[in-house]
Amino acid sequence: MSTDELKINIAQRIFNISDEKILSKINDLLQSENIIGYRTDNSPIFERQYLLEMESQQESIKKGEAVFFTSDEIRKKIMNENHLGK
Template identity: 40%
Template sequence: MNSEALKINLTQRILNLTDDKILYKISRLLDKENVVGFDVNGNPIYENEYVNDINSALNLLSEGKLETYSSEEVKRKILR
């Protein structure tokens, strides 16, 4: 089955579902696999990983443990 036929088949099956539990499972699976970008090596970055990384950085920032730089410090490091 080619990709287009698979999409049509899945769409028809999903539209015929009446069990909310299965619909929520499909939704969670799609959310888990949602690609929001790519890293410098071309590997996908999934939404849940991205959100976890942001939350982790925010926690470190609130604890005063996140290393940050001013614009001037970044400029100096780049121009060295």
């Protein structure tokens, strides 16, 4: 079954559901898989994954484990890694 056929099949099945509990579960699943952006390699960033990463980073900051860089340090790093001169 192709992706488009699968989408149509799922949509038809959802339209035939009248049980609010099941529809709520489907909605929760779709919300948990909400794509909010894409990484540089075009892989999706899911909302739940993003929030977990942000929480992890906040914990690192609270524990004093986070490393911070100035804009100038980042610019120099990018320039050096891409051999763009000074």
